Amino acid sequence: MLKNKSAKVPLRTCLVCRRRLAKESLCRLVADDGKLYYDYRFRSPGRGYYICRNGECLTSFLTGKRRFGRLPFGAEALDRESCERLQVECEK
Numbered sequence: 001m002l003k004n005k006s007a008k009v010p011l012r013t014c015l016v017c018r019r020r021l022a023k024e025s026l027c028r029l030v031a032d033d034g035k036l037y038y039d040y041r042f043r044s045p046g047r048g049y050y051i052c053r054n055g056e057c058l059t060s061f062l063t064g065k066r067r068f069g070r071l072p073f074g075a076e077a078l079d080r081e082s083c084e085r086l087q088v089e090c091e092k
Helices: 055-063 080-091
Strands: 011-013 020-022 026-032 035-038 048-052
Touching: 011 048, 026 080, 035 080, 048 055, 055 080
Parallel strands: none
Antiparallel strands: 011 020, 026 035, 026 048
């Protein structure tokens, strides 16, 4: 008899609010060459940083001058295209 194994859901922590949520419910940022990029496919290599999809966390990240968690730089490193995509994603 086969047992039904429940699939484990990967959890990640939001940089801003520090809540642990399912990976799919967060936006992933990847640091590369001193810049941050929005990894909407969750496939880019490198260290990933996660932010909640709610507008409060995104706004706090984009307007904040402080460093978040292990992120080596702030929102100023986020490229323009990624910033626009993140804002659209959080409005959904």
